[in-house]
Amino acid sequence: MQVSRITNCVYIVAPTHVETVVLLSKGEVDSKKIRVEFSLEDMDMSEFQDGATYTQIKDYVLEHSGLKVSNLYISQIKRKCGIEVGKNYNLPKSEDSRQPMCPPEKEKAIREAFKYFGMI
Numbered sequence: 001m002q003v004s005r006i007t008n009c010v011y012i013v014a015p016t017h018v019e020t021v022v023l024l025s026k027g028e029v030d031s032k033k034i035r036v037e038f039s040l041e042d043m044d045m046s047e048f049q050d051g052a053t054y055t056q057i058k059d060y061v062l063e064h065s066g067l068k069v070s071n072l073y074i075s076q077i078k079r080k081c082g083i084e085v086g087k088n089y090n091l092p093k094s095e096d097s098r099q100p101m102c103p104p105e106k107e108k109a110i111r112e113a114f115k116y117f118g119m120i
Helices: 054-065 071-081 104-116
Strands: 002-006 009-013 019-023
Touching: 054 071, 054 104, 071 104
Parallel strands: none
Antiparallel strands: 002 009, 009 019
């Protein structure tokens, strides 16, 4: 690899024919915090609006129906509604293990929470 210096720049030629030019400076920053400002007006925020978290759904269901629901029940109803669910890394150890199914009254409460948060 060949490295040459040209007035505050480093010019690197690698054997794979990749060239990189870097501008060197000796700027000092007064603090370790750097403020970055950007506008959200032109950004597409639709990717970030996936709905509520499991905790928010649990809190809503408890507050409005008095029922406690588990993450398992929420993910079961998400699948029924066609909402994308992340991969389950907590898999059962045996092949014949059974998962408890969500009772109808809890399913109704979870669906109401989904509607409230705009997920369905």
